[in-house]
Amino acid sequence: MAELSAVSSFLVAAVGLAVPLALAALGETVTQRTGVINIGLEGSVIWGALGGALGALAAGSYAGLACGVSTGALAALCFALFAVRLGTNQIITGTAVTIGSLGFTGAVFQSRFGATGIALELPTVAALEVPLLSDIPILGPALFNQAAPAYVAYLLAPLLAWLLFRTRWGLALRAVGESPDAAYAAGVPVIRTRLLATVFGGALAGLAGAHLSLVHTGTFAENMSAGKGFIAIAVVVLGRWSPWGVVAAALFFGAAEALQFALQAWDSELPYPLFLALPYLLSLAALVGWFGRARAPGGLGSQWPRARG
């Protein structure tokens, strides 16, 4: 019985840790499907965490979530105005947005709350128990006794899978990512599609960030995003740019992280940093083609229109 509850609490932790990764990666999937790689996603996550904290202090935890979504979207808009509208290099712009977001969130946080080192206490978003479903043994509590953002992820995965692969709208979006010239010739507004998809990705990354501050920790700390935005990009690769794959990959990353905490708690001699490296190595393996061919969108990272001069 004790072992069963250990498994169950491991699963609860794994799903909880997977939720922000799944949210950010679902958004980045849509972004990358339009040919934009937003390495500034980490910036959206940290702005989401700070926005979530400030919003929650002002008007409660759910307002915090909404606020995190908006701040994350704004960070991505900043990236998109440079990299998509102006046409600057996506990789360099994304790096700048990440560095700047980590810096400026720290600056805003310190000027608002001082550098005293006293942890900020935020109103947290409570878990919502789904009746009946949460009574399923072992899996029930893990999947259906989570905070609201988890359910957003559950709903978004099938919705995005349908939108991307079963609608004309999704076809146009993917065409922009595979071959922007062809999409443009067919009358698809390339720049607008890329802008909107990038902002959408940022909004979800912002929700992921707010999840970190309002569900996981109940506080904000500088650099608390701790690479979650970068991990989300790895999740997109491992999930092979498909919403269902991304959810599975996020669960895998979440499980690896949960295992780390479990191992630390048991004071195990197992080298947990190596467990943490495992999902990254598997993402690389996915790129090499160990699990069938994982192919990035054809126009990923490319400037459009092409620079002349």
Add this chain to the structure above:
Amino acid sequence: MRRSPEIVRGLLVALVGLAVTAVVAAALLALGGHSPGATFAALIAGAFGSWDRFVSFTLVRATPLLFTGLAVALAFRAHVWNIGAEGQLYAGALAGVAVALLLPTGAPLLILPITLVAAAAAGALWAAGPAAMRTRLGVGEVITTLLLNFVALFLAQFLVQGPLQEPRGIFNQTDSIPEAAHLPALLPGTRLHVGFALAVAVALALWLYLARTPGGLRLQTVGASPRAARVSGRFRATPVVWAAFLTSGAIAGLAGWVQIAGVTHRMYEGLSPGWGYTAIAVALLARLNPLAVVVTAIVFGALSAGGGAMQRDAGVPEAWVRGIEALVILAVLATDRCWQLLAARGKGG
């Protein structure tokens, strides 16, 4: 004749970019309730206020940025988007420290050259995976180099918590490296070590290589137009891409070990505060020119050295430094791009 407008353009873009950064940063500082004048004064005093501040702080902080900045500049010249300098830095640091700790202490004169070679080799090895994936399988290097940064970080964590941990077993760090592996001081009485001179030498060598050798020309041709290089049939692009990856990785690997051998004398988690990423700003501001990287690395070294003084003397959180770094990148990118667009319009294109 044809080179001078390029240099003028580079200088103008860098200066306009820095001016825009200063204006935007001043506005943001004022918005945040800080005095821009006092902040900049504290920053400049912290970085250039005295000979010792400049040498022992600014130049020491510039050294890892110089190595990683050169690594990024070389790779980007060949259109190899290596954003894995951070991981390659850690690979080099780990290899250097492992060799220094495990090597029998009988040959004190050899220990520095051996560790430097080991660090460069480890950095190159860390870049070899993405190189193979790109040249053999057509997998873009942006994601692969990024993923390997995390693998390197976790590998470092594992090693300093386990096999390489100090014998006391208290902190997650290695033992001190033997004295023979320390890089000597460059200027007696300051903290500046020989690593800075080594980095400047690498910059000179890279500049000569790019500007004066057929190999350098090939590298830039592949970078400027991979398709043209292929179609021309004069040389194969693959070896050039490999060379760019490996050299870039090796230089980034040196950054990590030189920091340990010259400054910290031991390896620990979080050795680098993100030099591999700041390097992108360093290289970009220098327009990927190795000699200009020496200057821009010092600019960013000054920002880092001045950040502490800014916090202490003007009460402005050090986090602002990273914000300003980002502003530099965005301002330079935007200035350069606007220049490009205006030039294209001027030609009627």
